[in-house]
Amino acid sequence: MKERVFQPELLDTLPPNDPDAIRAREEMLQVNGIMGNHRWIERMVRRHREDGWRITELGAGDGALSLRLMEAGCCNAAALHAFDLAPRPELWPAEAHWTRGDVLAQALPDTEIVIANLFLHHFTTEQLRLLGSRLSPVTRLIIAAEPARYWIHTLSGRLFCELAELNHVQRHDMQASIRAGFRGDELREALALDSTWKTCVSSHPLGACRFMAWR
Template sequence: MWSVARTVHPEWLDTLPPDDPRAVRSRRDLRRINSSMLQTRIMAASLKRYCRQAPRTILDLGAGDGVFMLKIARRLASRWQGVSVILLDRQKIVSDETLGGFRKIGWGVETVVEDVFEFFQRNDLEAVDVIITNLFLHHFAQPELARLFALVAQRTDVLAGCEPRRAHLALAASHLVWAIGCNDVSRHDAVVSVHAGFKDGEMSASWPAMKGWELHEWPAMLFTHCFVARRQQNAEVRHDA
């Protein structure tokens, strides 16, 4: 078991303009990394297990180019129909092709370009049924993560996150992403991500101490650490605007 504490440092991709060639290449690398980590399969399985019914709305925090959420949607479209998706990211990088992919399977889609904390402080913000994160929560140190969780808990019934696992095997693998063609940005960020990743019950410990929630946290496959917070059926409803 790895005992080293979490360390959160800036990732190069977050500092580059969205149209920078190295950033464009790194986003392609991220798709390969997601595929290697089986993130789509893990997230889809988590949603099937912990969502009591088909959601009407899903919010993806740190959605990036939206491709990950589209792959999730395609996996779930046969059982979840007519879902509306919100893709939230600080950069405007979702292509028309990706947007069209959602519409092709009968899902609605909206993009929002905004900081996550500013988004949750909107006065007109409506609650959503499900919030997901993929390789996003590890960007936040514990105080920021706790603040984000407190905001999320007011606006949804289910939060599902798939994050890097902070473990020796994951760290070793992060040093080998060059083998799948990753550029310098992705090679740097992969290692930083593992050091900022999670293990044991670290995400659960950052969830607000409030009644009415059940928390689940577990390692998945070789490199992923999962977290789900689900509102209990008899709990007080979330706060719609």
């Protein structure tokens, strides 16, 4: 699995109210719980943020991660901004910002922290370079948990799908995500972060490529 391979994910083709899509999103919470992505992102935000820093989540989905950070005291609702193609969730706070649309179509908000969970692997290297160019000058911290592209995770992913009886959408999309995932410094290079950024990358045994950049 030396090169990233892109294949359309089924969840992206289904309407938000499709029963298979609803189930797949519920199963993603289970997958995130196993991988520990939300817990890790919260720990990193707590450890590195400064008082008053604002947060943007890219690909926020149902808003669960952003709401977790808000409830944990990492920011207040007014300092929270989310991007997604999906509509604003019903439980999204009135004071928090929600942009429905393409993250590549506009400059990113002026927030000190940008987070992404299982989202950046959807983009090509060229698209990630564009995304990196649209980071706000005030952004100081980027935290992302993405699929780690190693063959062992394709096998463990198939086993987990069988044991957890996940639906066909999740089974397909998990494998597609791994094939489009990252290894080593690929994400830093794709975002074209300049020398002002320092980065740290680790591969979690349960399949996550954990990336953090700061300046």
